[in-house]
Amino acid sequence: MNKQFLIVANWKMQLSYNQAVEFCTQHFQELDRSLPDHVSVVLCPSFEALYPIGQLLAKTSLKLGAQTCSNYKMGAYTGEVCAESLAQLGCTHCIIGHSERRSNFGETSNDIAIKTTRLLEQGIRPIICIGETLKEHQQGLTIHALHDQLEPVLQKLAAHPTPAQGIIIAYEPVWAIGTGQSATPSYLNKIFTWLDQLYSTILPMTPCTLLYGGSVNEQTAADIARIDKVQGLLLGGASLDFQKFKNIVSLVSK
Numbered sequence: 001m002n003k004q005f006l007i008v009a010n011w012k013m014q015l016s017y018n019q020a021v022e023f024c025t026q027h028f029q030e031l032d033r034s035l036p037d038h039v040s041v042v043l044c045p046s047f048e049a050l051y052p053i054g055q056l057l058a059k060t061s062l063k064l065g066a067q068t069c070s071n072y073k074m075g076a077y078t079g080e081v082c083a084e085s086l087a088q089l090g091c092t093h094c095i096i097g098h099s100e101r102r103s104n105f106g107e108t109s110n111d112i113a114i115k116t117t118r119l120l121e122q123g124i125r126p127i128i129c130i131g132e133t134l135k136e137h138q139q140g141l142t143i144h145a146l147h148d149q150l151e152p153v154l155q156k157l158a159a160h161p162t163p164a165q166g167i168i169i170a171y172e173p174v175w176a177i178g179t180g181q182s183a184t185p186s187y188l189n190k191i192f193t194w195l196d197q198l199y200s201t202i203l204p205m206t207p208c209t210l211l212y213g214g215s216v217n218e219q220t221a222a223d224i225a226r227i228d229k230v231q232g233l234l235l236g237g238a239s240l241d242f243q244k245f246k247n248i249v250s251l252v253s254k
């Protein structure tokens with residue numbers, strides 16, 4: 001596979017500070033050495049581990065990402081972390097609108113549009129997550145749900161100058177996240193064709209990378225990676241087991 005390919009590891013809050021730093025110290029130089037030029041890897045630990053992991057990755061080609069950021073630029077917002085600080089810590093990417101943030105912390109499409117702008121102002125590439133619930137999927141409302149989540153964000157971006165670093169959209173069906181149930185290649189083919197058309201209609205000049213996430217494993221990664229419009233993967237569980245992670249990187253690099 002010769003296309004440029006991006007693999008994002010979302011460690012969620014699955015590792016403590018010590019565990020995240022140890023995991024990175026033990027393994028990631030080895031991964032860096034085996035990475036072909038056309039494959040990029042972004043590691044997204046939780047906030048507290050960004051600084052030490054950024055230091056460990058500094059001499060590698062691996063990139064650093066955060067898992068969310070504040071809507072606000074700066075100010076009296078207890079517990080929040082602003083995009084400017086993420087940039088200062090060396091983050092080149094940031095996941096936003098993950099379904100766990102939408103369902104557990106009430107993030108709306110408007111919040112996600114604001115966070116996208118905050119990140120782009122700081123030169124960080126937003127990884128905008130969208131995905132339908134099981135109920136929406138079963139009722140045939142997938143496209144409707146994805147449109148509702150994505151269109152307001154893209155329209156807001158269209159009102160601003162084109163960001164040079166571009167954006168990333170990660171399609172993650174909620175019913176596939178952490179469930180062991182992955183979407184089939186033929187289903188994904190339809191969704192990614194639709195996604196490609198939507199963003200190129202609203203943001204024709206903005207570079208955009210499309211990722212798939214949701215229970216990707218060593219058995220499914222290669223077939224998903226071969227889908228025409230899929231340009232990368234967002235891995236949760238599989239990124240926490242180094243051997244599995246490395247195998248997936250190697251499978252999609254071929």
Ligand code: PGA
Pocket residue numbers: 010172176177178179213214215216234235236237238
């Ligand atoms: P999963 O998580 O690979 O464990 O399903 C993906 C995600 O939530 O980003």
